[in-house]
Amino acid sequence: MIEECSGYYWFRELSSGGVDLAHLCRSILFSGRTQYQRVDIVDSPLHGKVLFLDKVLQSAEKDEFIYHEVLVHPALFSAAKPRSVLIIGGGEGATLREVxxxxGVERVVMVEIDGQLIHIAQQFLPEWHQGAFEDPRLELVFADGRxxxxxTDQRFDVIILDLSDPFQDSPxxxxxTTEFYEIVRSRLRPGGACAVQAESISPxxxxxxxxxxNTLAASFPVVKTCPYMLHSFHRPDAHLLASLDAGWSAERIARRAEASSLPLRYLSPAVMRRLFAVPPYLEEAYALHRRPLTDADHHIAIDEIL
Structure with missing residues (x-):
């Protein structure tokens, strides 16, 4: 719902988790539907440009760099020499930008089911992709990621899953699921790594x-939580990093980050060293909610969302 107020607009986000949110915006830059979802892009005094998919906030100009740095760089620094990377999702192009x-990356395959979303992002979200779609290392595939x-019979050093929420009716x-992560594992080279967008970690x-x-841990010997906080998300979230390297260590990837001299805005080597610490309540949640998601049982109950 979009409500006008003194020349500004209140863009009401789809209510979820017992919270009702409205975002003040100066203008609606784009509003329409693709084959798969509704897309809205608004200009917000607080967040800058904001992307909504099916009326749920996905990414905001002022803090998207935190989300994308935490998703991409721990996985890239976990692989010794990442030359080949697969991205599934990430239609606005910022994950691609960071990769x-x-x-050392020589080839990136990006698989996005919603080609229309990419065309919208190319036109309206240049701050996100920053011309990454024009890079000759990119092979863009419009297809279902699974x-x-x-x-495919190709194998990759790193696979990044920048996906929408795994809720009912979501593509x-x-x-x-366990079955999908087994496929992901089989498409990684030895010592490879995978990064997954993994939802809220609020109590x-x-x-x-x-x-x-727990679903990811059933397929990989090493799974690490990467917590982060975005003002635009109004809650703490986390990505998950999975590695085939049984000797993985945070110190080693921090040293690789230092050696790279990448000018990151969030993930300094010092932040990288502390990134993977989790509070006791989250460890308790891992012990409590052990039932993996499977192809036959992948539906999320409403009490799990709440």
Missing amino acids: LRHP RYLET AALLY QQCAVHARIY
């Missing part, structure tokens, strides 16, 4: 995250 900042992995629901809403953690 391409690594000079179908792509099931049919991404089957990209969070009120961490059950879904904990189930994703």
Whole structure:
């Protein structure tokens, strides 16, 4: 719902988790539907440009760099020499932007089911992709991410899953299951790493995250939580990092970050060293919500969302 107020607009986000949110905006830059979802882009005095998919905030100009740095760089620094990277999702292009900042990356395959979303982002969200779609290292594939992995015989050093929420009727629901993570593992080279967008870690809403953690842990020897906080998300969230390297360590990837001299705005080497610490309540959630998501049982109950 969009409500006008003294020349400004209140863009009302789809209510979830017992919270009703409205975002003040100066103008609506784009509003329409693709084959898969509704897309709204607004200009907000607080957050800058903001992208909503199906009326749920996905990314905001002022703090998207935190989300994307935490998703991409721990995984890239976990692989010894990441040359080949697969991205599934990430239609606004910022995940691609961060991957391409690594000079050793020679090839990036980006698989996005919603080609219309990419065309919208190219026009309206240049602050996110910063021309990354024009990079010659990119191979852009418009397809279902799971179908792509099931049919390709290629292997990658890093796979990044920048997906929408795994809730009912979501096209991404089957990209969070044990069966899917086994496919992901089989498409990684030895020592490879995978990064997954993994939902809220607030005490009120961490059950879904904990189930994703345990689902991923069933397929990978090392799974690490990467907490972060965005003003635009109004809650603490986390990505998950999974590695095939049984000797993985935070200190080693921090040293690689130092050696790279990448000018990151959030993930300094000092922040990287502390990134993977989690509070006791989250460890308790991992022990409590152990049931993995599977193809046959991937539906998220409403009490897990709340």
